[in-house]
Amino acid sequence: DAGVIQSPRHEVTEMGQEVTLRCKPISGHDYLFWYRQTMMRGLELLIYFNNNVPIDDSGMPEDRFSAKMPNASFSTLKIQPSEPRDSAVYFCASSPGNSGANVLTFGAGSRLTVL
Amino acid sequence: QKEVEQNSGPLSVPEGAIASLNCTYSDRGSQSFFWYRQYSGKSPELIMSIYSNGDKEDGRFTAQLNKASQYVSLLIRDSQPSDSATYLCAVKDETGGFKTIFGAGTRLFVKA
Numbered sequence: 001d002a003g004v005i006q007s008p009r010h011e012v013t014e015m016g017q018e019v020t021l022r023c024k025p026i027s028g029h030d031y032l033f034w035y036r037q038t039m040m041r042g043l044e045l046l047i048y049f050n051n052n053v054p055i056d057d058s059g060m061p062e063d064r065f066s067a068k069m070p071n072a073s074f075s076t077l078k079i080q081p082s083e084p085r086d087s088a089v090y091f092c093a094s095s096p097g098n099s100g101a102n103v104l105t106f107g108a109g110s111r112l113t114v115l
Numbered sequence: 116q117k118e119v120e121q122n123s124g125p126l127s128v129p130e131g132a133i134a135s136l137n138c139t140y141s142d143r144g145s146q147s148f149f150w151y152r153q154y155s156g157k158s159p160e161l162i163m164s165i166y167s168n169g170d171k172e173d174g175r176f177t178a179q180l181n182k183a184s185q186y187v188s189l190l191i192r193d194s195q196p197s198d199s200a201t202y203l204c205a206v207k208d209e210t211g212g213f214k215t216i217f218g219a220g221t222r223l224f225v226k227a
Contacts, residue, residue: 031213043159043203043217056212091158095213102147102207102215106158 004107023092121218138204147207
């Protein structure tokens with residue numbers, strides 16, 4: 001298995017531009033998570049999906065952020081318009097969700113820099 | 116708000132020594148606990164999970180859980196320079212749903 005695949009690996013954009021981050025979870029994993037990691041705030045959960053349905057988006061910082069999962073093999077996290085404070089590493093993770101536990105497999109991350 | 120607390124370090128130990136990493140959590144109802152390792156510039160990867168009080172050993176790693184004290188620890192025996200990384204303590208939120216809350220991580224340096 002290729003693991004969780006994220007793209008792009010690096011994105012540099014200017015304030016006000018739209019940013020779209022993409023994620024392909026591990027095949028057969030029912031849960032998909034979007035996390036953001038910064039030095040100041042650590043690893044924060046933004047939103048997660050179960051069987052393509054958004055379950056909890058309470059971590060999404062504001063309306064500029066949106067996430068979709070149109071099918072079991074693809075999810076996007078969109079920021080529109082982007083701001084410098086959105087600069088962070090965004091991780092996608094997936095989990096099989098069995099046994100009631102929550103073992104996460106992370107993608108390589110997308111490093112976003114907003115100028 | 117549920118919290119997971121870790122000493123940010125850095126924790127520096129000589130090669131061959133035992134590294135001890137500690138974590139406390141606020142939700143007394145928590146049942147599932149994890150340690151992730153994150154090398155600089157890389158993504159977190161799971162190294163240990165523990166669900167019952169006591170010790171769980173896997174190679175050079177031992178996770179210890181004390182639910183009464185709301186305390187989780189990770190011991191790394193015979194520390195190697197390759198163990199130098201940030202170690203993230205994580206706790207599953209048991210209030211419904213499938214959320215995992217991460218601590219800020221402890222940076223470990225193993226000196227050769």
